[in-house]
Amino acid sequence: MREVRQTKTKQIISEIISHSQAPLSLALVYKKTSKHLPHTAFSTVYRILQQFEKEKKVVPINWRQRGQLYEWAGHPHHHHLICENCDSVSDIDDKTLKFNERTQNTHLH
Numbered sequence: 001m002r003e004v005r006q007t008k009t010k011q012i013i014s015e016i017i018s019h020s021q022a023p024l025s026l027a028l029v030y031k032k033t034s035k036h037l038p039h040t041a042f043s044t045v046y047r048i049l050q051q052f053e054k055e056k057k058v059v060p061i062n063w064r065q066r067g068q069l070y071e072w073a074g075h076p077h078h079h080h081l082i083c084e085n086c087d088s089v090s091d092i093d094d095k096t097l098k099f100n101e102r103t104q105n106t107h108l109h
Helices: 008-018 026-036 042-054 101-108
Strands: 058-063 067-072 079-082 089-092
Touching: 008 026, 008 042, 008 067, 026 042, 026 067, 042 058, 042 067
Parallel strands: none
Antiparallel strands: 058 067, 079 089
16 A cells, blocks of 8 residues: 655645635635645646545535535535625534435435
8 A cells, every 4th residue: 555645735735625614626725725835736736636535535515606616524514605796605504504414305305
């Protein structure tokens, strides 16, 4: 089994995503990474995100209108609200809404 190196770039990207309050696009992760490590290539950020996805460190979120976004896998299960005016994203805890996906799905079928 190949040992995975913990590079400075991987460390920065994991900090950016794990501390983010909202899902992030590849472009935004790249922009934030470049502030810390200006010579980082876009393709490097892409490959690291793909690796993190395989390792289940990040969860991809495919929003048609926003494209692929990423958030840290350690967050508890939740849903997102998107403001149509300012495009901001807010996490919503299922308990707050008294929402249960399992029981909701049985009512839909």
